[in-house]
Amino acid sequence: MGCPLRFVGRAQALKLGWIVPEGPEIRLAADGLARAIAGRVARRVEFAFEHLRPFEPILAGEEVLRVDTRGKALLIVFANGLTIYSHNQLYGVWKTARAGVRPATRRTLRLTIENEERAALLYSASEIDVLEWANLDAHPYLATLGPDALDPATTAGAVTERLADRRFANRSLASLLLDQSFLAGIGNYLRAEICFVAGVRAERRPKDLSDVERRRVAEAALAVSRQSYATRGITNDLALATQLASDGLARSRRRFHVFARAGEPCWRCETPVQRTTLAGRRLYWCTGCQR
Ligand SMILES: [Zn+2]
Numbered sequence: 001m002g003c004p005l006r007f008v009g010r011a012q013a014l015k016l017g018w019i020v021p022e023g024p025e026i027r028l029a030a031d032g033l034a035r036a037i038a039g040r041v042a043r044r045v046e047f048a049f050e051h052l053r054p055f056e057p058i059l060a061g062e063e064v065l066r067v068d069t070r071g072k073a074l075l076i077v078f079a080n081g082l083t084i085y086s087h088n089q090l091y092g093v094w095k096t097a098r099a100g101v102r103p104a105t106r107r108t109l110r111l112t113i114e115n116e117e118r119a120a121l122l123y124s125a126s127e128i129d130v131l132e133w134a135n136l137d138a139h140p141y142l143a144t145l146g147p148d149a150l151d152p153a154t155t156a157g158a159v160t161e162r163l164a165d166r167r168f169a170n171r172s173l174a175s176l177l178l179d180q181s182f183l184a185g186i187g188n189y190l191r192a193e194i195c196f197v198a199g200v201r202a203e204r205r206p207k208d209l210s211d212v213e214r215r216r217v218a219e220a221a222l223a224v225s226r227q228s229y230a231t232r233g234i235t236n237d238l239a240l241a242t243q244l245a246s247d248g249l250a251r252s253r254r255r256f257h258v259f260a261r262a263g264e265p266c267w268r269c270e271t272p273v274q275r276t277t278l279a280g281r282r283l284y285w286c287t288g289c290q291r
Contacts, residue, residue: 019188019189019260020090020187020188021072021088021187022072022185022186022187022188022189022190022228023069023071023072023148023149023150023184023185023186023187023190023225023229024150024185024190024225024228024229024232024233025233026069026071026072026073026074026088026185027069027150027185027229028229028232029074029088029094030067030068030069030074031067032094032096033067033074033076033094033096033120034066034067035096036096036115036118036119036120037064037067037076037113037115037118037120038064038065038066038067039063039064039065040063040064040115040116040117040118041061041062041063041064041115042059042060042061042062042063042064042078042113042114042115043060043061043099043114043115043116044060044112044113044114045059045060045111045112045113045114046111046112047110047111047128048108048109048110048111049110049128052128052129052130055082055130058080058082059078059080059082059084059113059130062078062079062080062082063078063079064076064077064078064079064113064115065077065078065079069148069150069185070142070145070148070184071145071148071180071184071185072087072088072180072184072185072187073085073086073087073141073142073145074086074087074088074094075136076113076120077133081132081133081134082130082131082132082133083130083131083132083133083136084111084113084128084129084130084131085127085128085129085130085131085136085139085142086111086122086125086127086128086129087125087127087141088125088127089125089126089127091124091125092110092122092123092124092125092126092127093107093122093123093124093125094120094121094122094123095120095121095123096118096119096120096121097118097119097121098117098118098119099114099115099116099117099118099119100114100119101119102119102121103121105123107123107124108123108124109121109122109123110122110123110124110125110126110128111125111128127141144180144181145180145181145184146162146179146180146181146182146183146184147159147162147183147184148183148184148185149183149184149185149186149190149221149222149225149226150185150225150226150229154183154222155222156215156218156219156222157218159183159217159218159221159222160214160215160218162182162183162218163176163206163209163214163217163218164206164207164214168182168206169205169206169207170205170206170207171205171206172202172203172204172205172278172279173191173195173200173201173202173203173204173205173206173217174191174195174202174203174278174279174283175278175279176206177190177191177194177195177202177221178191178279178281183221185225186221186225188259188281188282188283189235189256189259189260190221190224190225190228190235191281191283192256192257192258192259192283192284192285193224193228193235193256193257193258193259194217194220194221194224194225195217195220195283195285195290196257196258196285196286196289196290197216197220197223197224197235197257198213198216198217198219198220198221199213199216199289199290199291200213200216200217200290200291201285201290201291202278202283202285203278233255234251234254234255235255235256235257235259236254236255236256236257236267237257237267240254240267241254241255256284257286258273258284258285258286259284260284261273261284262274262275262284263275266286266288266289268286268288268289269286269288269289270288271286271287271288271289273285273286274286274287
């Protein structure tokens with residue numbers, strides 16, 4: 001699965017410093033889509049990909065029950081049991097608009113779901129599929145996903161146990177926290193922020209952490225992800241972020257503890273934030289706060 005990205009490669013985009021959507025951003029996109037199409041009959045469903053067009057007449061006239069996420073995958077569930085799966089990778093973008101209206105954009109429209117009032121439009125994404133709801137777990141990406149960090153059913157106790165599991169305990173946190181089969185929905189900015197909040201360096205392996213540290217990593221993994229979803233991307237201490245906002249600091253400069261803050265003083269201990277590359281991605285951390 002997975003077509004190559006159309007415009008520039010992942011490596012190039014990462015070099016440009018783009019922040020790739022992670023679980024919280026995908027869930028927020030799903031919420032926006034749900035407001036436009038959930039609980040309503042889709043009058044029109046259109047795919048840009050030839051092999052999916054046979055599903056158009058099968059989905060048109062069906063009610064959209066809900067819009068779910070699993071990790072970074074988005075699932076649009078129809079009343080007839082069919083589900084549209086999409087994974088945005090770097091470039092996919094969802095937009096909503098009034099029915100019949102198409103936003104001005106140079107992007108390629110890949111999927112349209114339209115009811116009497118609103119349209120949900122997916123641009124640029126290349127990973128789109130139609131699956132049977134009952135068989136979702138057979139999908140090659142969904143089948144590999146670990147528990148979802150944003151799922152209320154995922155507990156810190158379960159994540160702590162997972163850290164001690166020998167499948168994961170020997171790998172660095174830097175690599176583990178990007179692995180969707182360990183915990184789904186975490187990406188690069190969350191990885192740095194979670195390690196900071198837990199007070200541990202990302203090079204460390206779960207098996208070398210104390211019980212208390214493993215528990216702190218598990219709690220931070222869930223708490224930081226959930227705060228980011230609840231605040232639309234603020235992972236910094238909320239009281240501090242509010243104070244910094246009233247001081248006039250731009251959102252991009254106050255939203256994180258350490259991510260993308262290389263050379264700037266740690267909010268807690270004033271040590272300059274370090275930048276390095278771990279598991280192929282940029283990582284930020286504080287030598288004063290992380291052991
Ligand atoms: Zn610090």
